[in-house]
Amino acid sequence: MNPCVFAQTLSFKTYTINEGLSQNSIYSIAQCKDGFMWFGSQAGLNRFDGTNFKLIVPSIKLNAVIKTDFSKMITALYSDKNNLLWVGTTNELLIYESHKDKWHLPEDIYPGFEIIPLAWITSISEDVNGKIWISTLKAGLFCYDKNRKTMVKLPEIIKDQKPNVKHCPYDQNNICTANRNNIYILGENNNLIINVNELIHSKDNIVNAVEVVQGNIWFIVNGNAVYKYNVKQKSILDINKTFKLNNALNDYSILNSGQDGNLWIGSRTSGLVRINTESNHLSLAKAGKEEQSLKKNFILSMYNSADGITWIGTSGGGVSKFEGDRQGIELFKAFDKNNSDKIFDNMILSIYTENETDYYMGTLYGGLLKYSISSRKFQYYTPQRQEQNSAQSNNIYSI
Numbered sequence: 001m002n003p004c005v006f007a008q009t010l011s012f013k014t015y016t017i018n019e020g021l022s023q024n025s026i027y028s029i030a031q032c033k034d035g036f037m038w039f040g041s042q043a044g045l046n047r048f049d050g051t052n053f054k055l056i057v058p059s060i061k062l063n064a065v066i067k068t069d070f071s072k073m074i075t076a077l078y079s080d081k082n083n084l085l086w087v088g089t090t091n092e093l094l095i096y097e098s099h100k101d102k103w104h105l106p107e108d109i110y111p112g113f114e115i116i117p118l119a120w121i122t123s124i125s126e127d128v129n130g131k132i133w134i135s136t137l138k139a140g141l142f143c144y145d146k147n148r149k150t151m152v153k154l155p156e157i158i159k160d161q162k163p164n165v166k167h168c169p170y171d172q173n174n175i176c177t178a179n180r181n182n183i184y185i186l187g188e189n190n191n192l193i194i195n196v197n198e199l200i201h202s203k204d205n206i207v208n209a210v211e212v213v214q215g216n217i218w219f220i221v222n223g224n225a226v227y228k229y230n231v232k233q234k235s236i237l238d239i240n241k242t243f244k245l246n247n248a249l250n251d252y253s254i255l256n257s258g259q260d261g262n263l264w265i266g267s268r269t270s271g272l273v274r275i276n277t278e279s280n281h282l283s284l285a286k287a288g289k290e291e292q293s294l295k296k297n298f299i300l301s302m303y304n305s306a307d308g309i310t311w312i313g314t315s316g317g318g319v320s321k322f323e324g325d326r327q328g329i330e331l332f333k334a335f336d337k338n339n340s341d342k343i344f345d346n347m348i349l350s351i352y353t354e355n356e357t358d359y360y361m362g363t364l365y366g367g368l369l370k371y372s373i374s375s376r377k378f379q380y381y382t383p384q385r386q387e388q389n390s391a392q393s394n395n396i397y398s399i
Helices: 196-200 239-243
Strands: 013-015 026-031 037-041 044-048 053-056 060-062 065-067 074-079 085-089 093-097 102-104 121-126 131-136 140-145 174-179 182-187 192-195 207-213 216-221 225-230 235-238 252-257 262-267 272-276 281-285 299-304 310-314 319-322 348-353 358-363 368-372 377-381
Touching (some): 026 310, 085 121, 182 207, 196 235, 216 252, 225 239, 252 299, 262 299, 262 310
Parallel strands (some): 026 074, 026 299, 074 121
Antiparallel strands (some): 013 319, 026 037, 037 044, 044 053, 074 085, 085 093, 093 102, 121 131, 174 182, 182 192, 207 216, 216 225, 252 262, 262 272, 272 281, 348 358, 358 368, 368 377
16 A cells, blocks of 8 residues: 655635625535535525526515524535425524525424524435434434434434534435544444444544445544544554555544545645545645635535535635546637627637647637636737738638
């Protein structure tokens, strides 16, 4: 095993308030079946159609009064099997029917649903049995059975524990969560407790995050160590020692199971790393001035959309998307949105570059067109007829 750390090898496209986000700290991310991306910020819920952002404000009629004073801090998002968007905040849990632009309290749709107010929702998911699992920071774990229309009594092993670590799916029937020094696997017929103190042979440990990748439980302890635990083989791997992770990150806070067996580890102060669990290679991403860098090192949320993109929510740096090694074609068509009568030329006859950053293109009628990859801007150059010995034609067949 020969892991390598590569400095700033990951490239991102970032969206901030400059592109239309309501606020630059993104605590939660989800995608609905219609393809829309949803971003929860400190200043409300944002819908993204791939080009534009729209702020969606909750509004529910309660006792003949329109209530809109819900918490604006969106801390959890989940799109369920019925394409209903569950929206968790620091104070309440709401449901949004996006195709009807209608908001609901959960109990209005699901009879018997009940959750403690001001619980601070942190994660929401649904298993194959129709159970909605809800993690909270202040009140522990909740579960609602959509088929039986009732809240589920939680297993005795966590009766007094109130797990406050964001849960994640363990498999189709079970979830994984944690509290202090215990990790729990909970589900229909499987309840297991894993004592981390015994597992890593040390005392006074606090589990900060859990994530399941290919049947293995990855978890952060005390903000400074990451482990991988194989439940079936009962084997433990110290990721810090294996990958010399402390040389790349500190203050670990969040995990995400990415595409193709990758695991993302986010921190509060030093960006993130991506571990390829098959090749055992690491890639590092930190905030920088480059356009393709993260804008802030404090990672708040991560999400994998259906098109293979990994989305990274940061504190103060907006949301960034990582498209990996996907190959594709980006089409550019020239037009002036401020002057519909102004005609540019989309007929490219020749292309030339010296540095693979600035490209010069000869057009049929528009003269010389320059495109900069770094700034993503176009500029036309046409001959000035009043200059002596200047070209009299805008047709540029070769460069």
